[in-house]
Every structure is written in C-alpha cells, then in structure tokens.
Amino acid sequence: MSLEILGISVLWTFLFGYVIIGSIDYGAGFFNAYSIITGREHILSKVIQRYLSPVWEITNVFFVFFFVGIVGFFPQTAYYIGTIFLVPGSIGLILLAIRGSYYAFETYGSKGHKGYAFLYGLTGLLIPAALSTVLAISEGGFVFIEDGNPVLDYWALFTSPLSWSIVILSIVAVLYISAVFLTWYANQTGDDEATKLMRRYALIWALPLIVTAGGIVYELRFHNPEHYERLVDLWWVFGLSFLLWALTVWFIWKRKNYGTAVWLLFGQFALAFYAYGISHYPYLLYPHLTIHEGFTNRAMAISLVVVFILGLALLLPSLYLVLKLFLFNKNYVRGTKEQKE
Template identity: 80%
Template sequence: MSLEILGIVVLWLFLFGYVIVGSIDYGAGFFNAHSIITGKQHILSRIIQRYLSPVWEVTNVFFVFFFVGMVGFFPQSAYYFGTILLLPGSIALILLSIRGSYYAFEAYGTKGHKGYAFMYGASGLLIPASLSIVLTISEGGFVSIVDGNPVLDYQALFLSPLTWSIVVLSIAAVLYISAVFLTWYAHKTGDVTATNLMRKYAIGWSIPLIIAASGIIIELRFHNEEHFSRIIDLWWMFGLSSLLWVGTVWLLWKKRNYGVAFIFLVGQFALAFFAYGISHYPYLLYPHLTIYEGFTNTAMAISLVFVFILGMALLIPSLYLLMKLFLFDKNYVQGTKNKKE
C-alpha cells in the first residue's frame, strides 16, 4: 500500500468514527430538545444525559483529528479547501462552538433551561448539514480558478439539488444512527418506555435515509458522470450495505437483538462510506486536486504514520477505560450506584 493510500484510509477511518459518534451525539441533542417540546422529557432526558456527559469532548477530538491530519498528509488540501471553505467552515465552527459551550454551561451550570436545550438540539442538525457541504463541493463543479486562486460559486452551490439532497441525507443519517444507538442504550438501562419510543423513531427515520441515499446516487449521474460510473462499479458494496440496512430494520421491527441491530448499522454505514470514498479516489476535489498531487513529502508522511501508531497505542487503552467505566458499566448505565456530581 502506498503512503498516499495509507494516509487517506487512516483519515477516512477517523472521519467515519466522527460520523458515528458525532451522529449519536447530535441526534441525542435533537431528541432531547424534541422530547422537552412535546412533553415527553421524563422518558428520554435521563438516558440521553447519562450517555452524553462524559463523552462530548471525545467526539469533538475526532473532528479536530480529521482536519489536522488532512493538513499533515495532504497540505495542498489546506490551500484549496481553506480558501473555498471560509464561509461554510466559519458557520460550522460557530455552530460547533455554541453547541459545545452551551452543553457545558447547561450540564455544569443551570439545568433544565428550555432555550439552551432548544439551541443545543437545533445546532445538532445544522452542524452536519453545514459540514456535509464539503462533500458536495468535493464533487466538483462549484469551484473555479480565478487569477490562480480557487473561488467558490455560492449561487450554484445554493441552487444545486445535489447540495440539498446531501443535506437531507446528513440529517436523516444523524437521526437514524442516533435513534438506533439510543434504542440499544435505553434497552441496556432497562428503561422500557424509552426503548419503545426510540425504536419508533429509529424505524421512522430508516425510510427517509434510504430514499435520500439512493437519490444522491441518481443525481450524481447528472452532476459527475465519472464518479457515478465508479460507484456503479462498486455496486456490490452498496448492495451489501443495503442488506445490512434491511437487517437492522428487521431486528428493530421484531424487537430483538438491539445490540446486533446497531452493529449491522455500523456495518451498513462503514460499507457505504468506504464505497463512496473508494469511488471518489483519487480525487480530493474534482477535478483540481488528487491525493497524489496534494501529498506531503515522504519524511513527513513516515513520521506522521509513526506518531499515529504511538498515539493509538496510548489512546486505545484510555478509550477502553472510559468505555468500561461509563458506557458499559452496568451500575453507571443503570444509575443504581455512585450518583454523579
């Protein structure tokens, strides 16, 4: 495997991690706000906050890791995407900031403020929507080179159906991933009403998800034919992914093996995410930038890989400890012992 491929695979893996943990987090915020507005707060808030409290900063690091890694492995992408993304990037940053800080203000300061909860929930949907714009831009057609510098055509981007389908997909995915995870998590806490409610949401969001995902593939045919034909070449990966989707929905429907349902879901997204990534190869930004043109020098690439391995050797045991103490600790999850601060 060449260093270019290794670099992009590692980064893509981290982005995938962010999609999963971020979606759970963002969706949870939305369901929390939704339950407060519809008066079902008593059912959901407890499990959601139990899950969110110790992990939100970890979620954020996945995102930071991705873009710092991007600059490291593919410095030229900092130039192209940095120049184009000033506006969408800044908006996403402001939303992320409001969300992160207000979570802390609420959790450690005053509890139960409706305005906070609402902003928290709304920003949770707007962040994936604004971040997903990057994927749209990377499909090409929105960037031109003027005086040697890349310029983004905001109007074309705003009016493109592709933009909006990707936005819809990102929101549907967030809510679906989150609902399936929380169904499982609620089930583990032994909270039957919360499990049933989350299960209903999960099944409800599975349909818009698959419609949006299929819609995008069809739209790509008109927007970026080269990418579309490469997607068709990888039909079997998308097919397997769809089968796993069927599996998750079926298990949810039958009200059994919620843990397996969530694992199927991760598999479904991993297959689709990597199939999308492979079909996008070798472009980072159609047609201006490929992973080969944008790659760093060999010395830097090797040191980054080396640090990455060392870092993982440090982080995986730490993450395991965190999971063991909170997410999978029966007493903590069920809240029977050791009430928190």
C-alpha cells in the first residue's frame, strides 16, 4: 500500500468515525428538542442527556482530527479547500461553536432553559448540512480557476440538485443513525416508553434514507459521469450495504436484537461510505486535485503515520475506559446509584 493510500484511508476512517458519532450526537439533540415541542420530554430527555453528557468533546475531536490530518497528509487541500470553503466552513464553525458552548452552559450551568434546547436541536441539523456541502464541492463543477486562484461558484452550488441531495441525505442519515442507536440505548436503560418512541422514529426515517441515497447516485450520473461509472463498478458493495439496511429495519420492526441492529447499521454505513470513498479515488477535488499530486513529502508522511500509531495506542485504552464507565456500565446507563468502586 502506498503512503498516500494509507494516509487517505486513515483520514477516511476518522471521517467515518465522525459521521457515526456525530450523527448520534446531532440527532439526539434534535430528538430532544422535538420531544420538548411535542410535550414528550419526560420520555426522552433523561435517556438522551445521560448519553450526551460525557461524549460531546470527544465527538468534536474526530472532526478536528480530520481537518488537521488532511492538511498534514495533503497540504494542497489547504490551498484549494481553504480558499473555496471559507463561507460554508465558517458557518459550520459558528454553528459548532454555538452548539458546543451552549451545551456546556446548560449542562454545567443552569438547567432546563428551553431556548438552549431548541438551538441545540436546530444546530444539530444545520451543521451536517453546512459541512456536507464540501462533499458536493468535491464532485467538481462548482470550482473555477480565476487568475490562478480557485473560486467557488455559489449560485451553481446553490441551484444544483446534487448538492441539495447530499445536504438532505446528511440530515436524514443523522436522524436515522441516531434513532436506531437510541432505540438500543433506551432499551438498555430499560425505559420502554423511550424505546417505543425511538423505534418509531427509526422506522420513519429508514425509507427516506434509502430514497435520498439513491437520489444522489441518480444525480451523479449527470453531474459527474466519471465518478458515476466508478460507483456502478462497485454495485455489489452498495448491494451488500442495502442488505444490511434491510436487516436492521427488520430487527427493529420485530422489536428484537436491537444491539445487532446497531452493528448492522454501522456495517451498512461503513460499506457505503468506503465504497463511495474508493470510487472517488484518486480525486480529492474533481478535476483539480488528486491524492497523488497533493501528497506531502515522504518524511512528513512517515512521521505522521508513526505518530498516528502511537496516538492510537494511547487513545484506544482511554476510549475503552469511557465506554466501560458510561455507555456499557449498566448502573450508569440505568441511572441507579452505583456501588462505589
């Protein structure tokens, strides 16, 4: 495996991690706000807040990892993406800042202010929308070189069916991933009402997910035929992903094996995400930048990989500790007063 493939695989994995953890987090915020509007907060809030509290900063780090890593491995992306991503990137940042800090203000400070919860829920949908535009931009057709500098054609981006499909998919995926995960989590806590409600949300968003995902493939056919061809070559991976989706929905429908359903969900998204990534190869930004042109020097690449491995050796045990203490600790999850350790 060449260093650039290794580099992009590492980054893509981090992005996948962010998509999953971020979706759970963003969707949870939305469902929390929605339950307050519809007067069902007594059902959901406790479950959601118990999950959210210890993990939000960890979620954020996945995002930072990705953009710091991509500048490290592919410094030219800083030049291209940096120049054209100023507006959507800044909007995403501002939303992230509002979300993160107001979450902390509410959790550690004053409890129960409804305005915070709404803002929190709303930003949970707007952030994926803003950030996912970079995927649309990377498909090409929105960036032109003017006087040697890349310029983003906002109008073309704003009126393109492809970019809207991607934005909508990002939102639907957030809601679906989060609903499936929280169904399992609520079930773990033994909270039947919350489980029932989350199960309903999961089922509601399952079909729109597949429809919008299919819509993107359809749009891509016209927008970027080259990428479309490569995507079709990997049809069997997407087929497998579809199968996992169907199984997830089946389990949730049948009200059993919620834990397996969550793993199937991760599998479904992993397959689709990596297949999409592989078909995007070798372009980072169609047709201006490939991972070969944009790659950093050998010394930097090797040192980044070494640091990455050392870093993982440090982080994986720590993450395990978090999961053990919070997510998978029966006492914590159920909210009972635990035995002192």
